[in-house]
Amino acid sequence: MTIFHMKEYDCWLQGGFKAALKAELLANIHAEDGTDAAILKQAAAELREGLVRRFGIRSEGGNGVGGVFLGTAGWLTRIYGLSFPPLKPEGFHIGVSEDRVVIAGADAAGTLYGVFRFLSLLALGEIKAGDAVADAPVAAIRALNHWDNIEGTIERGYAGGSLFFKDGEVRYDAERLRDYARLLASVGINVVSLNNVNVRTSSKLITEPFLPRIAAIAGIFRPYGVRLLLSVTFSSPEVLGGLGTSDPLDARAAAWWRERAALVYHHIPDLRGFLVKADSEGEGGPFQYGRTHADGANMLAAAVKPFGGECVWRCFVYDCTQDWRNTAFDRARAAYDHFKPLDGQFAENVILQIKHGPYDFQVREPVSPLFGAMAKTRHTMEFQITQEYTGQQIDLCFLPWMWQDVMAYDTGYGATVSGLLGAQPVSARQDAARHPAAIEGLAAVANTGLDGNWTGHTLAQANLYGYGRLCWNPALGAEEIAREWCVLTFGPGQTARTVADILMKSYPAYQKNNAPFGVCFMVEPRHHYGPSIEGYEYSRWGTYHRAGREAVGLDRTGNGTGYSAQYPAAIAAVFDDPRLCPEDLLLFFHRLRYDFRMRNGKTLLQNIYDTHFEGYDEAEALLAKWQTLEPALPPAVYCSVRERLERQLLNAREWRDQVNTYFYRHTLIPDERGRKIYE
């Protein structure tokens, strides 16, 4: 085996590739970089830099008729008389002939994305003379949310400290941030929020001493086509303004926000807007004043509107002070119950950000019933790349494997999630009956930090890459994403194929280890790593499985909490019938006896045992497979992943034995194959 000397820091932008196109051709660059458009300049710089660093090809500056022609389609037409088919916003066209490569962007961002795609196709060995590629992002909003605290820590962060903050200050390594902006732009991310949605001490970022520093960060991201969002606390008029109220219908609070927005936009004129977590897990919000979330969001939206800003408002609103004795309550209902009645009441520049499932980034959840239902309100879908509930970047879990199921889910409103992502956005004034409830984009909680490889677990880089690619094209399957990422990271050849195989097997293994069949939340309270079967069973967070001697799970059908009725009737009918319900969601929707027969003819209990034995065996196989790569990898990369896979195996052992023992002790029914379960 040959070693591809990958550098963890470079992620999917590795050097060491051979270009299949002639160096003389690639070295001769004619670019639209004499303008003052920062993004276009960057596109040209990235092409030159990328060719040197990744392929060892140094450009000499454009002369003669051949070579690479890079710029917006308009410019290429004007200067060189080239013509192009119509391009979609942020899209590009790449055309290659024997003596010419043309990279034409619909606009500046499209030009930049065209460069990154060209370099990546070159590294993948997928572009040659005669090829033409036209592409554009499907989702308009492709956002990354950092949950970084101004102290330098990261809520649910597993890859070191914050890239933006330290010791109560905006503090960063500018070189590193540029590298980060490049990484994000290379997969099409165009919005980044810097600070935690649990704002706490970072509420002061929208005050004068901090704003110039934030503006400097905005300046680093700008040439890469990335605009910033800032998380703000709804209670700012009280917390920062000393007003004594933050009531959205109080003219003083609204005026305070208008003034504040003016100050913020004075420093950062192209800020995308404010991101808000309100009335959730201790954050203030409109409920405190008896107002609706439309009142709250609209007030903030009005404040940023004169500057072209937006108010991104999270729908993660639920009561976290539940009594487990109350079996009528169902937290899963919360987002729909709160927001569906408000559809149509939000201002044009409010964007709701809805978690993909009704709970909270569990290993397996149904898609939230809000998707498809909010036809008159702009909204995005929120994912979590940071692996809070999926192994915390100690365990390997390739998330696109689950995301592809979300994308393929048929909402029952005439489109899949990926179809809604491609639909025309609606405005609040349009007729809901005639317009699909377009999902305008995706947002995801970042998994990056100051660790040398950005993501703690080197293979967790694949999740960040995969998220960007999925925003760009929601129809891309996990397998395709894994293949691309592996070649771009480990070079072409067998190593990449083996790593792709490991990635693809990691999610199913993790899901088998975890809480069975969609029951959710059998995790250690607070930190959420590892099993604790009753960790949340008697707590205030509203996340129960109610396992008894004869049955387990929550009845969320019409006979139970009625959650399933939040879906269109045809979808609800499937979820309501345990014989039709997808089996990995069986216990999310149903309370079932342990002797319930699943589709493989075995009982529910036996299936719980089987999946947990398998989950462990599969974790063991992942480690064994990785060990075959030792001769093919730089030792540091090999060892850091091996060490994590070993810890994952210990974790899988805990999951297997704790889950199986728990159910055995409740039922006293042994495993039919006589495998070891503890008394």
Ligand code: GCW
């Ligand atoms: O999953 C929960 C996390 C919290 C997080 C919250 C949210 C930022 O445990 O840490 O807070 O979700 O999404 O707001």
